[in-house]
Amino acid sequence: MKCSRRSTTWRGSAAAALAAALCLLAQAAVAQDAPARDTAVRAAIRGAVLSRIGVDGEVRIEDLLLRARDGAEDAGQMVATPEPGARLGRPSRFSLSLKGTAGQPSTALGYATATVFVTATCARAARPIAAGAVLGDADIVEGMGDAGEVPLQRLPSAGELVGGRARRALQEGELLLPALVSAPRLVQSGDPVTIRLRADGVEVETRGIATQSGGPGDTVRVVNAGSRRALTARVVGPGEVEVIR
Incomplete structure (x- = not known):
């Protein structure tokens, strides 16, 4: 009976030691993942900010607070989307998602809040x-x-x-x-415009007539003067548009 009690005690001690070891391993794994996840989130926020402001610049991210589940440590797979009302220089919230693959929809990961400064x-x-x-x-x-x-x-x-x-x-x-x-109206409805189409590294230029007015970056309708085909294009300069494919 004494031998049995010793065996039971040993088994209990071994189980406790094993549980403690597994806990330490899990904590170590989380600690290793945290820097990678932080880097991925910062890269996603930086990309979202530069895309939104439309110019290249220096982005500084401070006071990052992450509320997201594990996943997407690869910075190239995570997408950050500024939520309505986001401002530079003030705490703002960004929705985080994982890019879908092979036609699959993106996967929501959570959100992050950060104060972003841009130079x-x-x-x-x-x-x-x-x-x-x-x-x-x-x-x-x-x-x-x-x-x-x-x-x-x-x-x-x-x-x-x-x-x-x-x-x-x-x-x-x-x-x-x-x-x-x-914004100044670079294209006026009824005015002649230069229409450009870029495809596979080749640029084709033709003439047309604008049927809508627009400023820089606006989407307008134009009509190809030769084919009389209506096209959707983006205003890129005075009297110049680029076809949106």
């Missing part, structure tokens, strides 16, 4: 501008700098703003955003 080439008011004034070259100065606490949206270039109209009075040095300056 990029920005267009600012070169001097005080009255409400309703049409902006010229002398009204805009462009240079590298901190974008500040602004909505996470496209940062227009100086060239895109020339000809736009100030929606309100602007102060010298103020960042020029679409909410402050109405």
Whole structure:
């Protein structure tokens, strides 16, 4: 009977030791995964921010808080989507998902909150501008700098703003955003336009007529002058559009 008690005690001690070892291994695995997951999330947020502002720049991410399940340590597989109301320089929330493969839908992973700062080439008011004034070259100065606490949206270039109209009075040095300056109409309905189509490294150019007006990046309808075929295109310059395939 004594032998039996010793055997039972040994088995209990061995089981406890095994459980403790497994727990330590699990904790070590989580600790190893954490840096990879953090790197993947930061890369996804950085990509989302650069895509949203439309220009290259330096992205600094602070106060990252992750609320997501395990998965997608590969930075190339994780996608971050800014939620409505996201702003630079303030805590913002990003939905996280895993890219689908072979036609499969993406998989939701959770979300992350972070404060994102961007240093990029920005267009600012070169001097005080009255409400309703049409902006010229002398009204805009462009240079590298901190974008500040602004909505996470496209940062227009100086060239895109020339000809736009100030929606309100602007102060010298103020960042020029679409909410402050109405975009100039680079294409007017009824005007002739140059239509470009790029496919497989080949560019084809033809003439057409715009049936809608639009500013930089807007989607408009145009009609090919030769075939009379209606096309959907993106405004890329004054009187120039690129067919969207």
